[in-house]
Amino acid sequence: MGRLNDKVAIITGAGSGIGKETAILFAKNNAKLVVTDINTDMLNEVVASIEEFAGKSISIKSDITKEDDVQKIVDVAVKEYGGIDILINSAGVSARNAAPENAPETDVWNNVLDVNLNGTYLMSRFAVPVMKQGGGSIINLSSIIGLVGYPTGLNAGAFNPYPPSKGAVVQLTKNMAVELAPYKIRVNCICPGFLKTNLTKAYWTDKEKLKFLEDRHPMGRLGDPIEVAFTCLYLASDESSYVTGIALPVDGGYTAQ
Numbered sequence: 001m002g003r004l005n006d007k008v009a010i011i012t013g014a015g016s017g018i019g020k021e022t023a024i025l026f027a028k029n030n031a032k033l034v035v036t037d038i039n040t041d042m043l044n045e046v047v048a049s050i051e052e053f054a055g056k057s058i059s060i061k062s063d064i065t066k067e068d069d070v071q072k073i074v075d076v077a078v079k080e081y082g083g084i085d086i087l088i089n090s091a092g093v094s095a096r097n098a099a100p101e102n103a104p105e106t107d108v109w110n111n112v113l114d115v116n117l118n119g120t121y122l123m124s125r126f127a128v129p130v131m132k133q134g135g136g137s138i139i140n141l142s143s144i145i146g147l148v149g150y151p152t153g154l155n156a157g158a159f160n161p162y163p164p165s166k167g168a169v170v171q172l173t174k175n176m177a178v179e180l181a182p183y184k185i186r187v188n189c190i191c192p193g194f195l196k197t198n199l200t201k202a203y204w205t206d207k208e209k210l211k212f213l214e215d216r217h218p219m220g221r222l223g224d225p226i227e228v229a230f231t232c233l234y235l236a237s238d239e240s241s242y243v244t245g246i247a248l249p250v251d252g253g254y255t256a257q
């Protein structure tokens with residue numbers, strides 16, 4: 001059985017952080033998984049972790065900014081499992097890791113928007129026609145930084161593309177939720193606070209920055225990706241059957257201040 005009871009789930013960015021923890025948690029809850037990431041080595045590790053407890057998943061390397069790759073992910077889910085019930089859009093980049101060092105500012109801007117916003121849009125655009133057949137749940141990973149600016153003191157830069165990319169995901173979520181409600185497709189996004197993952201490694205491996213960020217979360221600590229994975233599980237399962245169009249902070253109280 002499990003809380004997902006044989007539902008078919010696609011998870012992007014499944015090689016690391018939130019996507020990885022969500023893939024493992026969903027496999028433990030009997031989802032039929034298609035896990036995808038641009039990084040094959042990390043993807044293989046996730047598949048191995050899932051196989052350790054006899055869970056099942058199909059893995060496929062992809063760059064979610066490429067239409068052909070996105071089409072392939074959807075085709076695999078349909079061919080192998082006959083449909084799609086759940087889409088978790090977790091693949092994402094920050095301005096720090098979106099482009100090689102010293103890349104022109106415009107390239108960084110475009111790459112962040114391309115993965116965080118356009119990739120989320122493309123995955124949904126290709127999955128929705130399939131999901132319309134039976135309904136389902138789409139969960140986008142926005143951020144507290146999609147709701148408010150970076151904290152002063154982090155020197156993230158006035159033209160940092162990450163906040164607008166995540167703010168746009170909130171609006172994409174709300175508009176899709178309204179338009180797709182008649183098809184029984186629920187669309188929600190999660191706005192995590194700062195978590196300890198590869199994405200934020202530059203922050204939490206630096207003692208001063210870690211302390212600075214811990215102090216900005218009322219709970220006094222950074223989050224763990226599993227705490228967001230459990231939120232994905234709730235929003236993906238039928239337990240949240242009347243929930244659509246929300247931007248849910250999972251942030252140790254950050255945005256309550």
Ligand SMILES: NC(=O)c1ccc[n+]([C@@H]2O[C@H](COP(=O)([O-])OP(=O)(O)OC[C@H]3O[C@@H](n4cnc5c(N)ncnc54)[C@H](O)[C@@H]3O)[C@@H](O)[C@H]2O)c1
Nearest residue numbers: 013015016017018038063064091092141143194195197199
């Ligand atoms: N970690 C945090 O503090 C935090 C906070 C708020 C929101 N988020 C958001 O949550 C999501 C997951 O973050 P995370 O911390 O797990 O990050 P992560 O870096 O640990 O994992 C992201 C994964 O996305 C993959 N990816 C990047 N570009 C891709 C592409 N073009 N195609 C396919 N895969 C690609 C990476 O290879 C990586 O495995 C992101 O959208 C991020 O912006 C993270």
